[in-house]
Amino acid sequence: MSVRPQAADPTVQPIPRKKVTIQALNALRASKTPITMITAYDYPSALACSSSTLTDITLVGDSLAQVCLGYSSTTQLTLREMIHHAQAVSRGTTHPFLVADMPFGSYHTTTADAVANAVRLVQEGRVEGVKLEGGKEIVDVVRRLTEVGIPVMAHIGLLPQRHSALSGYKVQGRSVEGAKRVVQDALALQDAGAFAMVVEAVPKELGKYITEQLKIPTIGIGAGPWTNGQVLVYDDAMGTWSGHKAKFVRRFANLKEVRDTGIQKYAEAVRDGSFPDENTESYAMDKELWQKFLKSETT
Ligand SMILES: Nc1nc(=O)c2c([nH]1)NC[C@@H]1CN(c3ccc(C(=O)N[C@@H](CCC(=O)O)C(=O)O)cc3)CN21
Numbered sequence: 001m002s003v004r005p006q007a008a009d010p011t012v013q014p015i016p017r018k019k020v021t022i023q024a025l026n027a028l029r030a031s032k033t034p035i036t037m038i039t040a041y042d043y044p045s046a047l048a049c050s051s052s053t054l055t056d057i058t059l060v061g062d063s064l065a066q067v068c069l070g071y072s073s074t075t076q077l078t079l080r081e082m083i084h085h086a087q088a089v090s091r092g093t094t095h096p097f098l099v100a101d102m103p104f105g106s107y108h109t110t111t112a113d114a115v116a117n118a119v120r121l122v123q124e125g126r127v128e129g130v131k132l133e134g135g136k137e138i139v140d141v142v143r144r145l146t147e148v149g150i151p152v153m154a155h156i157g158l159l160p161q162r163h164s165a166l167s168g169y170k171v172q173g174r175s176v177e178g179a180k181r182v183v184q185d186a187l188a189l190q191d192a193g194a195f196a197m198v199v200e201a202v203p204k205e206l207g208k209y210i211t212e213q214l215k216i217p218t219i220g221i222g223a224g225p226w227t228n229g230q231v232l233v234y235d236d237a238m239g240t241w242s243g244h245k246a247k248f249v250r251r252f253a254n255l256k257e258v259r260d261t262g263i264q265k266y267a268e269a270v271r272d273g274s275f276p277d278e279n280t281e282s283y284a285m286d287k288e289l290w291q292k293f294l295k296s297e298t299t
């Protein structure tokens with residue numbers, strides 16, 4: 001397994017931690033050490049996720065459609081846009097295992113198209129694995145990608161790319177039949193070769209049951225405390241997303257407040273003339289040379 005070179009930013013200290021591999025993720029599951037995963041969308045957020053010694057997986061989530069690009073849905077994000085962001089994230093990612101979401105439509109036409117698009121994410125986007133939303137209907141694609149050597153993270157439960165078909169973002173697996181369907185999907189995806197599984201917005205009992213039924217790590221988002229790991233959207237966790245806050249979101253920082261205060265102070269300082277300071281934040285010219293310059297202007 002090759003180790004990506006350390007990020008170019010000289011302020012980032014070398015990470016006292018090995019590159020995370022699929023084997024390492026399985027070991028975390030075996031030792032009941034929770035797996036930590038968070039999204040990143042650009043170079044600075046990737047550096048932030050890498051500078052901690054504690055996160056295991058960085059996901060270039062298609063949630064970037066909403067939180068970075070201002071689209072109303074992840075279905076509007078193109079493969080080209082995802083690759084552009086994955087490239088930036090990969091440049092800032094050191095030890096975490098790097099995964100990108102395959103955008104809506106990029107794995108739904110044919111298996112050959114899905115492989116070609118996943119290869120682009122690996123070669124151009126420099127990711128190590130891809131994540132696909134869906135159940136039984138995508139097992140052939142999951143199997144083929146796995147055979148080719150592209151690790152697949154499955155994503156079951158609430159599938160945001162299907163919000164139109166499902167009439168919104170709703171907790172899944174709440175009925176007996178619904179729960180059965182999610183479990184069947186999970187088993188089929190594991191059988192097809194998925195190395196891990198995101199379980200989104202299902203009752204906590206079902207999150208626990210799926211985790212017990214599977215041999216691969218489960219990573220929950222709104223799936224309760226008993227999955228093998230947790231994932232959150234960076235902007236949700238850092239408090240920079242001002243859209244809908246789902247029940248499963250906890251704000252671990254309030255960067256929005258800090259940022260907005262900073263912008264307000266900046267604008268005030270410009271308006272009241274206190275920025276920039278004449279002495280410490282400006283350049284000066286040699287007095288004699290300045291006089292020479294003025295003289296040359298008048299002659
Ligand atoms: N900022 C952000 N966070 C996310 O987690 C996220 C995105 N964006 N964009 C892509 C998808 C969309 N996601 C969503 C969006 C809405 C709900 C939501 O409204 N959930 C309801 C559940 C309602 C119910 O069935 O009871 C909630 O209020 O929690 C959940 C996940 C998850 N992903």
Ligand SMILES: CC(C)C(=O)C(=O)O
Binds near residue numbers: 062198231232
């Ligand atoms: C919330 C995570 C699992 C995701 O798929 C995304 O950020 O797009």
Ligand SMILES: [Mg+2]
Binds near residue numbers: 062
């Ligand atoms: Mg996603």
